[in-house]
Amino acid sequence: MNDSERYLEALSAFLDGELTGNDRERIEKLLQEDENLQNWHEELNRTRRVLRSTPALRAPRNYMLTPDMVGQKDKTNRAFPILRFASAFAALLLVLLFLGDLFVIPRPLLAPARSVQIAESIQLDEEAAVAEAEAFSVQPPDAPAELLMEAAPMEGEPAAEAEYDENISSSMDSSPTLEKSLPTASPFPVEEAEDILAGTAGTLVVGESEIEPESSSGFLEDESRSNVELRSYIRFAEFTLLIVALSSGIAAYYFFRRKS
């Protein structure tokens, strides 16, 4: 490096305030003494000012990066279709389940009402039967008049009187038998009402007698109970699907808005 280059470098650094201590003092002293160096200094200073007056360009566009540019997988882009599908699928399942629940699966909630209706009918029939039986059993006081009228010609025959007493007593004895056999003759079988009421009452009281559930009603009882359990499961599934459909739908909408 020759002297001129050394001076040039020193003057350039001096212009930028990058000289310190002795170097700075030395250049300042030389600038006062050497006119040629002063001219160099002035020329370099103007050049520096020209360069610093260079207009700053604005970027012609935005250079903002996208996930694709940097090889980054966009979580939004991945989440949106998944959530959209989840929401639609859950909504579809919910509709299918609701329709199936409405039209296919038996509704046990109707059974108690029907069983009450049947039980009431049975009770009415029972009362009618009892009333009829009572009416039949009350007849004897009237009957003797007829019987007496018919038997009047045979008045005085102790055998006929004894037969009459025996008939009355036998008819009175037979009334309980009639009472018990009435339910069997009713249009609504006891078993049916019993089956329907099974699980709530356990036994069905008809008149004075208590009828124990027969072994054939156990299957129906289990079926009714399983229906109730099934319905509770369905309710739970419907509620879960509703929550999933709504939450995933809202999340998908959020990601869609964020993406757009």
Next chain:
Amino acid sequence: MDETGLIQDAQGGDLEAFNRLILAYQDRVYNQAFRVLGEYQSADDATQEAFISAYKSIRSFRGGSFRAWLLRIVTNACYDELRRKKRRPTTPLEPVDDEGDEIESPNWIADPGESPEDNIARGELANAIQACLDQLSEDFRVVVVLVDVQGLDYIEASQVIGKPLGTIKSRLARARSRMRECLQGFWELLPHSMRLES
């Protein structure tokens, strides 16, 4: 703008935070690329490449001047672009006259970053400066752009190009001397206070 916070978020993979840094620095980075490369399209490519590289390597940023760190990346992108051009020289698309001489390019005249009024007033001087910068060697051009156009001090310039302070001083002095010689050819474009004596 909380630059430190945005840098930390970007280091954690937050692309949005890095994009906010891009918005803050893209003019400066584009300026560096254009002044070094002298072409709009190349400067555009180098700027985009620089920001992509910066995002991918932002975890390596250990503090200090983020501006200097970004300018180092764009300067390296410019060197890559210049090397690519040397390997595959391209025919300029600028129109030529009947004698094969290049007609003044629209790129030479147009400056998309300025309004028409500014372009008229300052375009000629800017173009003259750019023409002189293009005549410098790459190493000198980078240093003079960093210090005199971007306004970095010697230490920052040293960090950008990864050379010692003495190299910065030497290259800058020589670059200014050659710029002075070149700009004397455009003396009529210079404001009176800046006119250079031949």
